[in-house]
Amino acid sequence: MSKANSAAPASEGSFDPYSIEGLVHRHENRQLLLQRLQLVRRQIKDLENEVLDIERTVNCLPYRPQDSHSVTSDSPRINRLAAAGAGGLALPLAVGIMHPLDTVRTTMQARHGVLGFSEAVKALGSRGIARGFGLSFAWACPQGAIRMASYETCKELLSDKFYMKSFGIGVSAVLADFASSVIKVPRELITQRMQTGQYTSSWAACQSILRQDGFSGLFRGYLSTASRDTPFMVLLFFSYEQFKAWKIRLTFGDSLPPLAPWSDAETVLWGGVSGALAAWLTTPFDVIKTRVMTAAEAMTIGQAFRSIGPTGLFAGAGPRSAWWFCVSSVFFATYERLRSKFQQRLE
Incomplete structure (x- = not known):
């Protein structure tokens, strides 16, 4: 009876983290986190590109927004x-x-x-x-x-x-x-x-x-x-x-x-x-x-x-x-x- 109980698979969260099953589980979690990290990085890169596109569009407008910190508004004053x-x-x-x-x-x-x-x-x-x-x-x-x-x-x-x-x-x-x-x-x-x-x-x-x-x-x-x-x-x-x-x-x-x-x-x-x-x-x-x-x-x-x-x-x-x-x-x-x-x- 004791042998049967010992051979039964461990319930989730009760296995030894240093066992083979624990190492596999940790590896899978690490892969999931890396995938999520790559996804977040791509999203950040897309947002940065979108910000640059908006800035270029604003700088090309024929007028200067009052709250803009563009080159023309911050250009050095001429003596x-x-x-x-x-x-x-x-x-x-x-x-x-x-x-x-x-x-x-x-x-x-x-x-x-x-x-x-x-x-x-x-x-x-x-x-x-x-x-x-x-x-x-x-x-x-x-x-x-x-x-x-x-x-x-x-x-x-x-x-x-x-x-x-x-x-x-x-x-x-x-x-x-x-x-x-x-x-x-x-x-x-x-x-x-x-x-x-x-x-x-x-x-x-x-x-x-x-x-x-x-x-x-x-x-x-x-x-x-x-x-x-x-x-x-x-x-x-x-x-x-x-x-x-x-x-x-x-x-x-x-x-x-x-x-x-x-x-x-x-x-x-x-x-x-x-x-x-x-x-x-x-x-x-x-x-x-x-x-x-x-x-x-x-x-x-x-x-x-x-x-x-x-x-x-x-x-x-x-x-x-x-x-x-x-x-x-x-x-x-x-x-x-x-x-x-x-x-x-x-x-």
Whole structure:
């Protein structure tokens, strides 16, 4: 009887854990736990992927949620003095390097588009191609300082005022351009008259303009310049900021980006692409502005348009786009680098 009882299988939970049955039971339990652990890990991985997908979707939205801790909301604040100093050095450098091409473009547009690129270069000669360089270079310094300090200030103030961030960028670009127009319009007026051979020196040009038209004569073509630069600045800065935002999202994710998120080569490329695109699309406005500024007598926008005709609206579009590609490449690369250095010093 005792032997029969000892040979009977042990009830569940009463067997010896160190017996064969106990070891088998423990092994089975371990396998079940490992399977459950793998399942939980897969679920956690799926949740992590879902969170990343949601974050990418939110970052790609055209607006910025108020409670978002994305790159754009946490990006470093730009010091106004750093922006002014960098802009005041970057713009004259870019304008000075590309001045000869700008002279060729101005000559092509002032001649009603009858001159091609090579013909304009031959007509100008080695001396004529440098006309107006000194004044354009010197006056570009305060223009660049005012423009970039105003742009960074307005962009910071307006970043949360619009449903779509692009509106804030566009308004900031336009306001910054209007602020710098007090320097830009007289600079372009005198420079272009010197480029077309109407005056031999900036002093003679200022004297003649003030004598004939008074102080307001220095701002002839202001309306045509504003009609050209409003869409140009919106296209230029919006495309540049958009390229930069794409780079930040692809490279840094939600972490805090540096002041210069691009390499120098990337800044040269995408800054140039932004400038060339904006220049090509706004060439008709630039042709009309050039005709108004270089005309012997005061001319309205309508009169300039009729004198040019539809076929001449894209005169000099190639040199203008090439000029702005190079200017924007040099300007943005220099500006980003100097702004980052000045910001570090000021902090």
